Amino acid sequence: MDIFKKIGGLSPENERILLGSIKKKSFPPKTILQKKGKVSNKIYIVERGIVRTFYYKEGKDITYSIAAQNDFTGSMSSFFMQKPSNKIVETIEESVLWEFEYNRLQSLFEMNQELSRAGRLFANYGISVMEQRFDDMMFYSAKERYEMLLQNRPKVIQNVPLGMIASYLGITQETLSRIRK
C-alpha cells in the first residue's frame, strides 16, 4: 500500500506483519463507524468510497473531515488517547476500508521495535498534516479553500452534498452555492 511510503518505509517483513494484522472491510452508505461519546478502537484507511467525520452544533451538523481514497480516517484523538470521541464518523457512500484495531496495533508496537518506530513517525506525520490543515484555515478564504478542494480532490466535490462541504469550509450552503458560479 502506498500509504506506508509516507511514513518512511518498513522492511518487507514488517510491512507483511502490519498488513497481516489489519482487515479490509466493506460498508454500506451511511454506516456509523464511530459514535459520539464512545472511545474509538478503530481507525481506517480508505481504499474506496468516502467517509465523513462531523459533530453537531446547535442542531446542525458540522463536517470536520472528509476522507477519500488513501486517506486515513476515524476519530484519531479518541483512538490514540483512548478517550471518548466528540465526533461521529460515517460512510457517505459504499466504502471499502482497511481497519486498524487498537489492541492489535498496541501489541504490535510492544512486540516489534521497527513498527513502534513507524508508529512514532506516523504520528509525527499526523501532526504535520493537522498543522497544515490549520494553516490553510487561517491563511486562505473559504473561496480559496474551495478551489483547492476542487483542484486536489475533485472526487469529494462530486460525491459529497454541498451542505457537508460548506460546513467543512466553515461557511453556509448558500454562500458556497454562490461561490461556485
Add this chain to the structure above:
Amino acid sequence: MDIFKKIGGLSPENERILLGSIKKKSFPPKTILQKKGKVSNKIYIVERGIVRTFYYKEGKDITYSIAAQNDFTGSMSSFFMQKPSNKIVETIEESVLWEFEYNRLQSLFEMNQELSRAGRLFANYGISVMEQRFDDMMFYSAKERYEMLLQNRPKVIQNVPLGMIASYLGITQETLSRIRK
C-alpha cells in the same frame, strides 16, 4: 518535570537520561528562535516567559500560537518532518526554555526503546492537542475563545499585546477591544 507525566511516564532512569540531554537556556525579549524558511532543529518547553509563533499575511503578522509556562513550542511540523518552517518563533518577554535538539533526540530514540515509545505517545498526545485546538476554532466564537483564554491562561492575556491575541483569535484588534468591555 511535570510535562513528562502527560506522556505516560518514564522510568526514573530514562527520565534522567532525557533530562540529561536537553538544555535549559535563557533568552532576552524578541529573540528569534526560528526563522521562516529554515528547517527547525529545536523545540522547546517553556519554563518561564512567553513565546509566540506567527506568520506574515499581507504585511500583517498573524499569531499561530502563544506558549507560556509548561507549554511546548517551536515549529513542530518543521521539526518532526525536517522540512522548512512557514512560521517564525520569537520570545515576547525574557524567557527560560528547555531546548530539545533534533539529532540528539533522534539518537536517543534509536538507542533507547522506552524513550522511542515515549516519543510515539508524545506525538499521539500532540495530535490530540491539535485536534482540540481545531475543534475550539470551529465550535466557539471569538468571544467565547477569548473568555476561555482569560479563564485558563490569564498570564497570556496580561503579558501579550492585544493585537497579537486578536490575530490568534482570528479577529482584529478593534473587535477584541470591544469584546472585552
Add this chain to the structure above:
DNA sequence: CGCCGAGTTGAACTGAATCAAGAAACGTGG
C-alpha cells in the same frame, strides 16, 4: 515636555448569515 506604542472609540462599509421560497435531482414504491 513631547513623543511613541498600545489601546479605545466612532462611523461607514462589507461580506456572509439568515430567512424564505422555489427549482432541480433523486429514488422508491405502486
Add this chain to the structure above:
DNA sequence: CCACGTTTCTTGATTCAGTTCAACTCGGCG
C-alpha cells in the same frame, strides 16, 4: 416506468457581525 415525496441546490431580500479607516486617549520614558 411513472408519480410523488424527499433531499439537494439555487436565488433573492434582509439583517448583522466584524472590518476598515481615522481620530483620539492614556501612560511611560527619553
